[in-house]
Amino acid sequence: MGCRSRAIALRADSPAGPTGLEIVESHTQPQESRPRFARRKEARPQELTAAALSLFVERGFAATRLDEIAARAGVSKGTLYLYFDSKEALFEAVIREGIVPALEEGEALFERHRDDPAALLHELLLGWWQLIGATDLGGIPKLMMAEAQNFPDVAKFYFDEVMARGRELVRKAVQSGVDRGIFRTVNTDQIVNVLMAPLLHLATWRYSFACCDPKGMQPQAYLESYLDLVFNGLLVGRMEAGR
Amino acid sequence: MGCRSRAIALRADSPAGPTGLEIVESHTQPQESRPRFARRKEARPQELTAAALSLFVERGFAATRLDEIAARAGVSKGTLYLYFDSKEALFEAVIREGIVPALEEGEALFERHRDDPAALLHELLLGWWQLIGATDLGGIPKLMMAEAQNFPDVAKFYFDEVMARGRELVRKAVQSGVDRGIFRTVNTDQIVNVLMAPLLHLATWRYSFACCDPKGMQPQAYLESYLDLVFNGLLVGRMEAGR
DNA sequence: CTTTAATAACTGACCAGTCAGTCATCAGCA
DNA sequence: TGCTGATGACTGACTGGTCAGTTATTAAAG
Incomplete structure (x- = not known):
């Protein structure tokens, strides 16, 4: 203790002068068009969760630094803590806010094709790709799969509120097709x-x-093959795939 | 669910078990009353990679502590460094040693069914599940997907030496089915x-x-539905005998 | 007795989370 | 319209804990 405080005292008591120990403000170049302090309370949370999502998906939760998330959102790490209590809370927000709205769109889509099971299923599957898979939200399933065991509570939420709901939507579409004799049992x-x-x-x-794998997986051709296989496998009698 | 008897049924003649569909859980149990310094130079690397695999798969690379890996292998962290240069090197070893032998078994399997494309494809897909998916190796794809961006070199190796080879195996099976008019184009x-x-x-x-999701995904029923859909989607003619 | 597998205490870098200070904004007043 | 003090969004250096990797020591094996 004594030694330590003495060392500190020596530094603190050293006479003012060109010792090189002072922290110098060499920040005299504010030549930016935008002010260094931009106050945008409303937009921050969205920007932070978007930045966090992209980094979590890319590197995983544990390997992602909060400094990087903040930097990608154009903000300092301290700001992040104005909006989220912890790294874990940020993760939760990313998952919770991210995907539920898209799912609700899927449920609306369901109502629009109630009477044509094959078209409905086609819309649901392709709609999932267009609304989620092909967008930034497409990383959420990967992220959630990778982190489910580390965040059982979030996993439970995601499973109940997202996966089970989406699953049920597709299940009802298939079931109605089976009931009407359009799909095989x-x-x-x-x-x-x-x-x-x-x-x-x-x-x-x-x-x-x-x-x-720059050439192996081509979304367009992959989806065509997928839908072709699925509808050939499901439909009763020989038909064109997908409607 | 109606008990439709499909042309394609699950093979029951696997050497591993009655159906080969059980999920295999293998645990390394620590032997008690072991001397504190047990020297087993030959066995250590395998035990360490096995412990590392299970923890990497469960928690991800970054979130896994080397102390835990060592503890699960019944060894101290220092010992780990006798066999692997770094955490990253351990990860590489896990991937490299883990799955190539199983793939070679798949390639042998290919030779055994050259003349019957439907049976061959069936064997390859179910064989993948029995030899890889249902064993401890089944975690490797999840791990590799999660960490591909963090380890581009390992990802390249895995992609070229494992995925591309496996893919080509299945592709040739499908292609030969198409060529013989058994599968649709x-x-x-x-x-x-x-x-x-x-x-x-x-x-x-x-x-x-x-x-x-204790009840949602049941490997047995899932695989039956999967194979049913796939072969109905691929085979020419409706209810013809597959295999 | 020598060799070396194995250990456990150790170190230093890194990073989540904190806090004292900075500055953009705007209401109220001139 | 222009000035000023109050507010709170924002910053970044700092801290304490954690963990990958090292090393001095111990003991098993030949």
Whole structure:
């Protein structure tokens, strides 16, 4: 203790002068068009969660630095703590805010095609890709899969409020097709998971091996093959795939 | 669910178990009354990579502590550094050693069914599940997907030496089916990715949402639905005998 | 007795979270 | 219209804890 305080005292008591120990404000170049302190209370949370999502998806939760998230949002780390209590709270916000609105759009889509199961299923699957898979939200499934065991509470929320709801939407579409004799009799509970897998896989691909595989996975051709296989596998009698 | 007897049924003649569909859980139990300095130079690397694999898959690379890996292998952290230069080197070893042997088994399997494309494809897909998906190796795809961007070199290796080779195996099976008029004409390059997706998804599931979803995904029923859909989607003619 | 596998205490870098200070903004007043 | 004091959004240096990697020591094996 004594030694330590003495060292500090020596520094603190050193006479003012060119010792090089003072912290000098060499920040005399504010030649920016934008002010260094821009107050935008409303926009910050969105910008921060968007930045956090992209980095979490790219690197994983643990490997992502809060400084990087803040920098990507054009803000300092301290600001981040004005809006979120902790890194974990930020993660929760990313998941909670991210995907529920898109799911609600899917539920609206459901109402619009109640009477044509094949078209409905087609719309749901392709709609998922267009509204979620192909957008920034497409990284959420990868992120959530990777982190589910580290965040059981968030995983529970995501599973109940997102996956189970989406699953049920697709399940009802398949079931109504079976009921009307348009689709073959299948185990709807399981087939739903099988149907979603290739979509989730394609979305995950964009954030994993896409760079190793510039030509192998082409979303357009992949989706065509996928829908072709699915509808040939589901429809009763020989028909054109997908409607 | 109606008990439709599909042309394609699950093979029951696997050497591993009655159906080969059980999820295999292997645990290394520590032997008690072990001397504190047990010298087992030969066995250590395997034990360490096995422990590392299970923890990397469960928590991700960055969130896994080397102390935990060592503890699970019944060893101290220092010992780990006798066999691996760094945490990253350990990760590489996990991936490199883990899955190539299983792939070679798949390639042997290919030779055994050259003349029957439907049976061959069936063997390849179910064989993947039995040899990889249902074993401890099943976590590797999840791990590799999650960490691909953080380890581009390992990702390149994995992609070239594992995924591309496996993909080509399945592609040739599909192609030969198409050539012989057994399968419909499809885009084989893309369909291969579609075919593997549900298997990868099921394997990943075990290490992510399985605890949230005790009843939703049942490997047995899931695989039946999957194979049913795939072969109905691929085979020429409606209810003809597949295999 | 020598060799070396294995250990456990140690170190230094890194990073989540904090806090004293800075400055943009605007209401109130001249 | 222009000045000024109050407010609070924002900053970034700092701290304490954690963990990858090192090393001095111990003991098993030949």
